[in-house]
Amino acid sequence: MKRRALSLIQPALTGIVLVALWYAVKRIFGIPTFVLPSPDEVLSAAWMERAVLWSAVLVTVQGALLGFLAAVGVGFLLAMALGFSPPIKASFYPYVLIMQMMPVTILAPVFVLWLGQGLPSIVAITFMIGFFPVVANTTMGFISVDRNLRELFLMCKATRAQEVRYLRIPGAMPYFLTGMKIAGTLAPIGAIVGDFLAGSAKNGVGGIGYMTISYFAQLKTPALFATGLVACLMGFVFVGGVNWLHWRLLHSWHDSMVKKE
């Protein structure tokens, strides 16, 4: 109980100090609001724009979720292909790397041209940002199967398909889930960047990326900061969800999860 309370108090105290520092800096240097708004200005803007920000979050979360699921799904399948077939891995892995290295800012207009503005492009961009960790980690998982376990399967005269189903896939799970966790952290960012580059807005309300541009252009800095705050919270919730999934699937048996008594 005491430890729990302490772990909440410590960051809370630090937070209070940081906020005080924020006010102090603004007061001492006389920084105007359009450069650095004070915390209460940010919160008040967040409240005033709450409807707009809520819509923005929904739009962005939609993109993040779909992009994430695509990254995880396609990433897993691709990793299976790469992991099980050395010739396929040798042939395709360099291109996977190229896709990863290609800056999103170059791909985005191409996507928009092919897929049109809005959700499809945002999902594609989010996918591009998130799928490499999934592929890289999961491929590693498929390749890194325990040699002894493989021999066990040999002794059982298991078919290749059985080995894949009962050994390789479960064995790759921890790696895959690590990749999934990483993709989960990247997906919200990917969706926001995607929104910047490919988003759209109705009635002046778009995704988080769009609202960022809009507020900046209008010099509405408190609202801009509020958008950042909201994006942060959204990220936390999203990542929290993915982490929970990670915990749920591994906690019963994996080294990383099991508490040492």
Next chain:
Amino acid sequence: MSTLILKRLRQGLIGVLAVLAFAGCGEKTPSSAPGSAPALTKISVQTDWYAQPEHGGFYQALVKGYYREAGLDVTISQGGPNAIPRQKVALGAVEFGVGRTDELIVGAGQGVPLVAVGALMQRDPQGIMFHKESGIRSFKDLDGRSVMAEPGAAWITIAEKKLGIKVSILPLDFGLSRFLADKKFVQQCFITNEPYYVRQQGADPGTLLLSEAGISPYRIWYTSRKFLTQNPAAVRAFTAASIRGWREYLDGDRKDADAMIGSLNKQMTPEFIAYSVGAMREFKLVQGDPAKGEQIGQIDPVRLGEEIAQLASIGVLGKPVKLADVFDETFLPAEVRAKRAQK
């Protein structure tokens, strides 16, 4: 008069000039020994895009030495997609910026102290560009369409409220490829710029100025209230020299200015510049309508006041804005100022 008095007078005059030079300089003046010729005031101007004919008057004044004559050592900084002239001027990084009156008014609504002192264009060249095949004839035809425009731009909200239309906005990517690829695409543009290029690529663009939707910002140069208060002489000098430069750019010999623009921005071919200036003349962007008493440099307080009211009515102002917050007429030469209607 005795030689002593003359001598004292001369010393006094030089001293006064030196003091004036110092007073008009701010931090940027190179220190000069008292008694020497007054040093030029260093001025930076941040434009909103790469060098282009839409900044022509400034380059004209620079190249012909009008700024120098007025006691100013002017540097023009090119802008681009990430140019933030308003922020830079407000923070004191540069002395003048180029932009639109609606930007200034919205900024004032956020407490940003920027003041317009002269207009380079009576009519902002902003408008929309579409393919003639799309059948768009007026802003009302935009209802239900997607338009690539500046997120947060006031004209969008004004047009939607005024004309009762709903538009879906895509953020500007400053390119033309999407316009060229899609006949239904509508894009915010400068009528002095984008139509030329898309025509070169074989498209048949139609354009509509914002003023046709009843939205009429000025294109202005502005400074921070701080610089205005500390350095009125420089502001006045800059304004006068710029107006001179614009007059000449439009009607006189602009060869040198165009050469300078071309050297700064490879895309500015002589043909393009000719098109651009031609459009400025055709749509009376710079000089405005003489019948209404408009002329280069003028900012009419009545019209500006109406613009403030319009923006206030659509609710984009963070706090109420007074005319005096965003405009100071006294820096324009008297003959350029708008004539007051007889009460």
Next chain:
Amino acid sequence: MSPPSLVKISGVQKRFGTGPVVLDGIDLSVTRGEFVSFIGPSGCGKSTLLRLIAGLSAATSGEIIVDGMTPENARELMFFVFQEANLMPWRRVAENVELPMLLRGDATEKRRERTAKMLEIVGLAAAAEHYPWQLSGGMKMRVSIARALSVAPKILLLDEPFGALDEMTRDKLNEDLLAIRARDPFTAFFVTHSVTEAVFLSTRIVVLSANPGRVAQIIDVPFAYPRAAELRETPEFLKLLGATTHALRAVRSH
């Protein structure tokens, strides 16, 4: 006439790639029901030999015949107990035990029944729903044995299965192993470093020399089954223990 051999190893040589010869000229004939231990210094290839018999590795030259077939073809008759318990950490104990039956295609009910029986034999019926991480080393090894026995192999190959355990646990597991073998007989091949273990469990002990691995000596163990724990303290046992240790030392000094 000697009884027909279940496993016949003739002139087997093994080298890995272009490396040194690990096993050379191995000849051995093992009849059904025997318990054969392989002992020898490190590097004598005893684990390699075990894996050759199991068909997990192929001999470079020579031949191994298991019940008239090659080792790969005879896999259905055999099972291997590895040095590490080799359990799948994401499966519960019962699910680990039933794996060979699952892969073989046995019906769910049959698997469940036999798993329960196997776990009872090794004394781990209570741990059926636990995950491997919850078990001690000895318990994990017993699960591994239960798994091996679940398919009722004719030949059981064990590669130093109890090497990581303390002596008391090891002795107990040795006794358990013999008890299981008494009920459901199998022919065993057993690799160990412990001479005591070899003598207690085996019908014959094969002493291998190293570099390359050759059969140095084969020692018969005449004690009858069932063998009680007290056997370890009898003079006959201790004498044989001494002789075997001596043979091992002789091989080591070369």
